[in-house]
Amino acid sequence: MSVLAVIDTNVLVSALLSRRDDAATVQVMEAVFAARVTPLFSKEVLAEYHEVLRREKFRFSEELVRTFLGAVESAGVMVAAHPCDEDLPDMTDMPFYEVVMEKQGEGAYLVTGNKKHFPAQRFIVTPAEFLKILDC
Numbered sequence: 001m002s003v004l005a006v007i008d009t010n011v012l013v014s015a016l017l018s019r020r021d022d023a024a025t026v027q028v029m030e031a032v033f034a035a036r037v038t039p040l041f042s043k044e045v046l047a048e049y050h051e052v053l054r055r056e057k058f059r060f061s062e063e064l065v066r067t068f069l070g071a072v073e074s075a076g077v078m079v080a081a082h083p084c085d086e087d088l089p090d091m092t093d094m095p096f097y098e099v100v101m102e103k104q105g106e107g108a109y110l111v112t113g114n115k116k117h118f119p120a121q122r123f124i125v126t127p128a129e130f131l132k133i134l135d136c
Contacts, residue, residue, distance in 0.1 A: 002038040003134060006100045008112035009052045011127055016060060016068065024127035028111060031134055032075050039076035040103055044095035079103060090117045
């Protein structure tokens with residue numbers, strides 16, 4: 001059975017930049033591509049993925065970005081999230097929070113390298129914490 005997860009953009013970037021196969025972010029993305037994790041996203045989340053991964057500073061090739069995001073989108077589920085009335089430290093993270101809140105009844109997680117940007121909730125986890133959940 002696949003675990004539902006909203007994957008923060010910083011996890012994608014870290015996975016693509018990593019040179020280590022044992023890095024938690026790389027392992028999270030491998031779990032996505034092995035169908036152990038179903039990524040959840042909204043139009044806003046996908047737009048951020050596309051914009052951030054194409055930033056010049058990362059130097060990812062267009063082919064890599066297109067192939068990687070195509071695989072993420074193929075593995076995932078589009079969610080029409082309702083607005084939340086939460087005040088986040090970084091309000092640009094709201095689309096990720098709204099998607100995970102929309103799917104809380106289905107046990108969804110939000111996987112992020114920046115837990116401090118979100119309220120302290122058991123379903124908001126780091127990549128390393130998420131891997132422990134997957135191993136259970």
